[in-house]
Amino acid sequence: MGAFTYHKPATVGEAADLAAELHGARFVAGGTDVVVLLKQRKIDPANLISLRNVAELTYIDSADGLSLGSGVTHTRIANHDYIRARYSALADGARVVGSKQIRNVATLGGNICNAAPSADTACPLLALDAAVRILGREGEREVPIDDFFLGPNKVALADGELVLGIKLPATSEKSGSAYIKHSRRQAMELPMVGVAAWVSVSIGGSEERCRGALECEHTPDVIQLLQNEEVVLEDVRIAMGVVAPRPIRAREAEAKLKGQVVSGALFESMGDVAVSECQARDSFRCDAGYRLEMVRVLTKRAILKAIDRIMRPGREADIDLLW
Numbered sequence: 067m068g069a070f071t072y073h074k075p076a077t078v079g080e081a082a083d084l085a086a087e088l089h090g091a092r093f094v095a096g097g098t099d100v101v102v103l104l105k106q107r108k109i110d111p112a113n114l115i116s117l118r119n120v121a122e123l124t125y126i127d128s129a130d131g132l133s134l135g136s137g138v139t140h141t142r143i144a145n146h147d148y149i150r151a152r153y154s155a156l157a158d159g160a161r162v163v164g165s166k167q168i169r170n171v172a173t174l175g176g177n178i179c180n181a182a183p184s185a186d187t188a189c190p191l192l193a194l195d196a197a198v199r200i201l202g203r204e205g206e207r208e209v210p211i212d213d214f215f216l217g218p219n220k221v222a223l224a225d226g227e228l229v230l231g232i233k234l235p236a237t238s239e240k241s242g243s244a245y246i247k248h249s250r251r252q253a254m255e256l257p258m259v260g261v262a263a264w265v266s267v268s269i270g271g272s273e274e275r276c277r278g279a280l281e282c283e284h285t286p287d288v289i290q291l292l293q294n295e296e297v298v299l300e301d302v303r304i305a306m307g308v309v310a311p312r313p314i315r316a317r318e319a320e321a322k323l324k325g326q327v328v329s330g331a332l333f334e335s336m337g338d339v340a341v342s343e344c345q346a347r348d349s350f351r352c353d354a355g356y357r358l359e360m361v362r363v364l365t366k367r368a369i370l371k372a373i374d375r376i377m378r379p380g381r382e383a384d385i386d387l388l389w
């Protein structure tokens with residue numbers, strides 16, 4: 067690790083002034099990515115600007131949709147009742163980052179700025195249609211999260227720009243979301259594939275019978291019973307991680323589903339389309355073919371899990387295992 071000067075601003079204003087003054091300085095929040103990069107000598111900044119003392123970046127505000135400061139830790143997100151209930155996919159993602167120790171210090175801002183294709187909050191934020199609040203020399207601007215991720219470890223930030231936080235649109239009781247991380251281990255493991263889905267539904271038949279359908283353990287039965295009750299996917303957003311150089315929306319698969327009654331045939335054809343939107347590669351974690359097969363499985367599962375959250379709010383059984 068090379069020598070650097072460590073700056074400890076207490077406010078956003080001080081942090082922004084330092085970043086404007088010290089060209090090439092690096093922000094550090096929880097440090098769980100930065101310190102690894104420093105130790106591996108992949109970065110060698112002369113100045114580190116710590117955001118740890120900037121309390122202004124740690125807000126969670128649910129007055130209008132959801133606004134989160136970049137300095138909010140994964141632990142706070144994972145344990146936040148309102149986020150778990152209304153922005154479940156984000157809580158799912160935060161809950162599976164690294165380990166308890168990592169989640170206690172690592173931040174949402176750090177996760178998206180590091181921009182790994184495997185970042186566990188990236189797909190949830192894409193599916194939940196987040197916007198990123200950025201502060202630079204010219205003032206504040208907002209960028210849709212889909213335009214923020216440019217490639218592996220590349221984001222739409224100019225030198226010295228600071229991520230203030232993210233904003234998520236309001237959700238209704240007829241919408242739900244889920245993120246599923248597919249990895250070999252339950253902790254300290256990056257995903258082989260990650261899929262998040264957000265759906266809003268209308269139900270032609272009986273809600274009670276839908277709840278009964280979701281008790282079934284056999285996926286085709288669940289889908290058939292939901293089809294019988296005319297569960298319509300009024301709107302859908304799907305995001306996929308580790309299947310392209312950056313986390314991506316499956317926009318064609320979304321279009322296939324929108325306005326349609328849930329059915330086995332619909333999920334089948336949606337899976338084909340989602341796979342066609344990927345640019346998966348082999349890696350030491352698994353090969354591309356396996357990733358694509360899992361995209362088929364996980365897109366369907368994430369949608370069913372999101373529907374389950376609409377129909378049976380507050381219930382958190384381990385339905386990943388069933389579907």
Ligand SMILES: Cc1cc2nc3c(=O)[nH]c(=O)nc-3n(C[C@H](O)[C@H](O)[C@H](O)COP(=O)(O)OP(=O)(O)OC[C@H]3O[C@@H](n4cnc5c(N)ncnc54)[C@H](O)[C@@H]3O)c2cc1C
Nearest residue numbers: 093095096097098099100164172173176177179185186229
């Ligand atoms: C053992 C281990 C396990 C891990 N497991 C996972 C995992 O399962 N899933 C996963 O997604 N990640 C994992 N990670 C990666 C890491 O923990 C996360 O990406 C984490 O969210 C990074 O947050 P941080 O606050 O520590 O970021 P930092 O390391 O402080 O910063 C990361 C990057 O973001 C920049 N940055 C931070 N905040 C801002 C800001 N406000 N504005 C502009 N730039 C900013 C920094 O300059 C740096 O480039 C793991 C890391 C370790 C060490």
